[in-house]
Amino acid sequence: DVKVTQSSRYLVKRTGEKVFLECVQDMDHENMFWYRQDPGLGLRLIYFSYDVKMKEKGDIPEGYSVSREKKERFSLILESASTNQTSMYLCASRRSGGGYTFGSGTRLTVV
Amino acid sequence: GEDVEQSLFLSVREGDSSVINCTYTDSSSTYLYWYKQEPGAGLQLLTYIFSNMDMKQDQRLTVLLNKKDKHLSLRIADTQTGDSAIYFCAESRNDMRFGAGTRLTVKP
Numbered sequence: 001d002v003k004v005t006q007s008s009r010y011l012v013k014r015t016g017e018k019v020f021l022e023c024v025q026d027m028d029h030e031n032m033f034w035y036r037q038d039p040g041l042g043l044r045l046i047y048f049s050y051d052v053k054m055k056e057k058g059d060i061p062e063g064y065s066v067s068r069e070k071k072e073r074f075s076l077i078l079e080s081a082s083t084n085q086t087s088m089y090l091c092a093s094r095r096s097g098g099g100y101t102f103g104s105g106t107r108l109t110v111v
Numbered sequence: 112g113e114d115v116e117q118s119l120f121l122s123v124r125e126g127d128s129s130v131i132n133c134t135y136t137d138s139s140s141t142y143l144y145w146y147k148q149e150p151g152a153g154l155q156l157l158t159y160i161f162s163n164m165d166m167k168q169d170q171r172l173t174v175l176l177n178k179k180d181k182h183l184s185l186r187i188a189d190t191q192t193g194d195s196a197i198y199f200c201a202e203s204r205n206d207m208r209f210g211a212g213t214r215l216t217v218k219p
Contacts, residue, residue: 004153033206040119042199042211043154058206090153092207099144100207102153 003027006091006103013110019078021106023091030096032074034058034066037088037105049074050096081110117200117210124218129187131213133200136181140202143176145185148197148212157185157198192217 007022025032031050035043035058045058047066055066063085067075074093078085088107092100115135123129135143141162146154160167160174160183167174173186187194197212 035209040211042115043209045206045208048206092154099142099156099159099203100154102146102155104153105151 004091004093004101004103006089006106008106009104011106011108013078013081013108015082015110017078017081017110019081019108019110021076021078021089021091021108023074023076023093023103024072025074025093025101026072027093027095027101028071029093029098029101030071031094032068033092033094033100034064034074034076035090035092036060037090043090046076081108083110086110114208115200115202115210117198117213119211120214120216122216122218123190125190125192127190129185129190129194129215129217131185131187131198131200131215133183133185133210134181135183135200135202135208137202137204137208138178138181140204142203143174143183144199144201144203144207145172145174145183146199146201146209148199150196154199187215190215190217192219 004025033048034046049068065077091103094100144159145157171188175184195217199212200210
């Protein structure tokens with residue numbers, strides 16, 4: 001059963017902390033994506049990657065960075081967490097031209 | 112403005128049909144998708160339609176695409192309480208653009 005795995009379902013972090021959200025896929029997909037989901041706003045694209053060591057900004061990259069050192073792993077980094085980054089974070093992957101497979105999400109609370 | 116628009120809420124009675132509507136802006140979209148999100152879970156692909164089709168049926172699901180009006184709909188026949196979820200419409204170009212999601216509530 002193919003999978004996108006996000007390392008944590010729930011996280012609570014303090015303002016100013018550096019936060020790492022990890023995502024791993026086992027489908028050998030080229031493309032990986034990070035979205036945040038907020039009520040009434042749907043999914044907004046933060047960053048995506050078309051290949052190893054490649055990254056592209058999405059619609060709301062401010063306050064975030066990403067790392068893709070290996071094909072199967074795409075990490076989202078909050079350099080200095082703020083309360084407005086409290087959200088549900090969803091990782092997805094896809095083979096080029098194919099549909100998306102989503103992880104179960106990480107609900108991050110910044111206090 | 113929004114690339115993909117959906118109404119936020121829909122409530123139906125068990126056994127009725129549900130119709131969730133979506134409008135999009137990019138006429139070059141090659142695929143249009145419907146995803147379902149159950150509480151506490153990620154998004155699960157329900158169905159998709161290629162942009163040169165106008166209808167696709169899959170068991171209780173019917174997708175209608177009006178490319179001229181850039182309007183997509185998802186009809187769920189004989190809606191069950193297990194269909195209660197948030198439904199996202201999405202269009203695909205190089206990346207995927209999602210609507211805000213329609214929360215479907217099914218009342219017994």
